[in-house]
Amino acid sequence: xxxxxxxxxxxxxxxxxxxxxxxxxxxxxxxxxxxxxxxxxxxxxxxxxxxxxxxxxxxxxxxxxxxxxxxxxxxxxxxxxxxxxxxxxxxxxxxxxxxxxxxxxxxxxxxxx
Amino acid sequence: xxxxxxxxxxxxxxxxxxxxxxxxxxxxxxxxxxxxxxxxxxxxxxxxxxxxxxxxxxxxxxxxxxxxxxxxxxxxxxxxxxxxxxxxxxxxxxxxxxxxxxxxxxxxxxxxxxx
Numbered sequence: 001x002x003x004x005x006x007x008x009x010x011x012x013x014x015x016x017x018x019x020x021x022x023x024x025x026x027x028x029x030x031x032x033x034x035x036x037x038x039x040x041x042x043x044x045x046x047x048x049x050x051x052x053x054x055x056x057x058x059x060x061x062x063x064x065x066x067x068x069x070x071x072x073x074x075x076x077x078x079x080x081x082x083x084x085x086x087x088x089x090x091x092x093x094x095x096x097x098x099x100x101x102x103x104x105x106x107x108x109x110x111x112x113x
Numbered sequence: 114x115x116x117x118x119x120x121x122x123x124x125x126x127x128x129x130x131x132x133x134x135x136x137x138x139x140x141x142x143x144x145x146x147x148x149x150x151x152x153x154x155x156x157x158x159x160x161x162x163x164x165x166x167x168x169x170x171x172x173x174x175x176x177x178x179x180x181x182x183x184x185x186x187x188x189x190x191x192x193x194x195x196x197x198x199x200x201x202x203x204x205x206x207x208x209x210x211x212x213x214x215x216x217x218x219x220x221x222x223x224x225x226x227x228x
Contacts, residue, residue: 032214043117043204043219044156051214087155099208100146100169101217103155 004088009108012082018075020107022088025069031092033064034101035073037084037109044087044103047073078111085109115139117220119205125226126195133191134223138207145188146217147180148204149173156204162188163210192225200227 005023012018024033032051036044048055048062050071055062061074075082087106091099118137126132138145143164148156159178161169164185174180177196182188192199202224206217 034216036219041221043119043206043221046216046218049214049216099144100158100161101148101156101206102158105153105155 004090004104006086006088006104006107008105009110011110011112012075012078014080014111014113015077018078018082018109018111020073020075020086020088020109021070022073023070024088024090027068027090028092031090033062033071034089034091035060035062036087036089036101036103037082038087038106039081039084047086078109080111080113083109083111117205117207117218119203119220119223121223122221123224123226125228127228128195128197130195131191131193132195132225133189134203134205134225136188136190136205136207136220138187138205139209139218142207142209142218143185144208144210144217145182146206146208147188147190148206148219150202150204150222151200159190159203195225195227197227200225 034049035047038044050062064071085106085108120135145162147159150156159171159174160180162182165182177193180190202222204222206219208215208217
């Protein structure tokens with residue numbers, strides 16, 4: 001699976017958009033980009049995933065560049081409750097494979113009042 | 114709440130004791146995963162079940178660790194003769210076997226502390 005690179009930490013003002021970047025320059029054609037977040041003392045929470053098209057749900061938007069080598073997770077109006085570690089994971093799915101997730105150390109997003 | 118449920122949430126035990134954790138996945142999910150997370154690190158994969166079959170085990174899963182999913186529903190993870198290094202958060206996740214890109218959904222974990 002392709003390796004991902006994320007900044008160690010970021011700050012965002014409450015009410016502003018939080019844009020979290022992820023670099024996955026070695027991504028291959030069958031690999032999806034997944035985003036999870038983990039709030040202190042809780043399990044990882046699934047946010048969104050995509051293959052090549054931009055995706056939006058009630059939590060966030062995922063923008064994937066045309067060459068698929070990087071992506072950005074956008075939280076449109078960050079709140080204090082969005083303070084968490086955000087993980088970007090690239091995963092291919094192959095028939096019969098486990099499809100386990102390989103987590104890095106993520107980006108600690110601190111939303112400031 | 115119909116999410117992944119893990120019990121207990123916290124376990125404190127003395128070194129050398131055996132411990133068992135339970136995971137109840139989302140009811141229609143037939144894939145179940147165990148991960149371990151130590152302080153400051155992301156979760157690491159331990160093992161995977163599809164229905165009752167254990168299909169993959171990580172090298173992290175030493176002989177002291179055993180996981181079961183006897184009826185393809187809930188799962189247990191047992192650690193025998195616990196050691197200080199076993200102190201961690203143990204996370205369970207489940208997913209459906211529909212399209213291959215179905216996301217995994219996690220429980221809030223069991224935090225194990227070895228005295």
